[in-house]
Amino acid sequence: MLRPSNKDPLLQLNRLYYAAKKRTWNIDELPWDNLPLIPHFETEKWHLLWSSIVQQQLQADLFAVKASTHLLEVTEHKEAKMYYRTMVNDEARHVEGWIRLANGLEHAEGFSPYFMELEDMFWESKSLEEQVLVFQVCYEGCAIDAFREIAASSSNTVLGTMSEKLIGDDIIHHLSGIAYTEYMLSKASPTFKKDLEKKLKKYMPLYIENLSWRPPVRKWVSRFMVNRDKHIIKRNKLQLNKAVANLGLVPPFDL
Ligand SMILES: [Fe+2]
Numbered sequence: 001m002l003r004p005s006n007k008d009p010l011l012q013l014n015r016l017y018y019a020a021k022k023r024t025w026n027i028d029e030l031p032w033d034n035l036p037l038i039p040h041f042e043t044e045k046w047h048l049l050w051s052s053i054v055q056q057q058l059q060a061d062l063f064a065v066k067a068s069t070h071l072l073e074v075t076e077h078k079e080a081k082m083y084y085r086t087m088v089n090d091e092a093r094h095v096e097g098w099i100r101l102a103n104g105l106e107h108a109e110g111f112s113p114y115f116m117e118l119e120d121m122f123w124e125s126k127s128l129e130e131q132v133l134v135f136q137v138c139y140e141g142c143a144i145d146a147f148r149e150i151a152a153s154s155s156n157t158v159l160g161t162m163s164e165k166l167i168g169d170d171i172i173h174h175l176s177g178i179a180y181t182e183y184m185l186s187k188a189s190p191t192f193k194k195d196l197e198k199k200l201k202k203y204m205p206l207y208i209e210n211l212s213w214r215p216p217v218r219k220w221v222s223r224f225m226v227n228r229d230k231h232i233i234k235r236n237k238l239q240l241n242k243a244v245a246n247l248g249l250v251p252p253f254d255l
Pocket residue numbers: 061064090091094
């Protein structure tokens with residue numbers, strides 16, 4: 001997780017707009033013809049395991065396209081509008097990448113029911129502050145480490161190469177969320193902030209369930225992953241608390 005800048009947040013958002021434009025990349029740059037799509041391409045149970053991970057990431061990025069498009073539409077700040085134009089492009093490119101990966105694999109179900117519920121909560125919200133905080137500060141912040149793990153365990157594959165690219169994109173998505181939330185909270189009343197803290201807490205039980213959820217084709221690894229799951233939950237709770245506290249709000253978890 002990264003800290004809010006001590007500079008003007010809208011200026012920071014504008015810088016991130018230019019940074020995002022500069023690092024724009026193309027899905028065709030990935031090594032489609034030179035590397036396997038995923039690790040253990042030839043072993044069925046590993047093939048399905050990785051295929052379900054691709055599906056789960058596709059689910060997350062389908063949401064990210066819709067969420068960033070919505071933020072582009074509703075924001076009234078020109079710095080944010082320009083920035084979200086780049087983010088919509090990034091998220092659409094991610095969807096393109098996941099679909100191309102999925103097309104080369106045997107299908108394995110990977111959409112998480114907990115993530116679907118989290119999506120519903122996001123769409124029920126009418127507050128821009130809540131949406132940016134939940135989506136970009138919290139989800140995108142934790143996604144950076146998730147992609148680092150995927151990249152580390154899938155090196156020399158298309159998936160690993162793409163995950164490296166996604167780390168760079170998501171750092172910008174996360175930083176922009178911090179900057180924009182910081183700006184919006186500088187105008188918010190103490191009552192509004194208290195209410196926002198309460199709302200954020202409601203997402204967290206589902207978010208934690210989603211972290212260790214596995215689809216049927218990945219169930220066989222669960223018993224080897226008990227300690228790893230505990231570690232990830234603890235790490236993400238600490239990260240989320242820190243990111244929220246850095247914005248001057250009460251952290252969502254009692255640790
Ligand atoms: Fe994405």
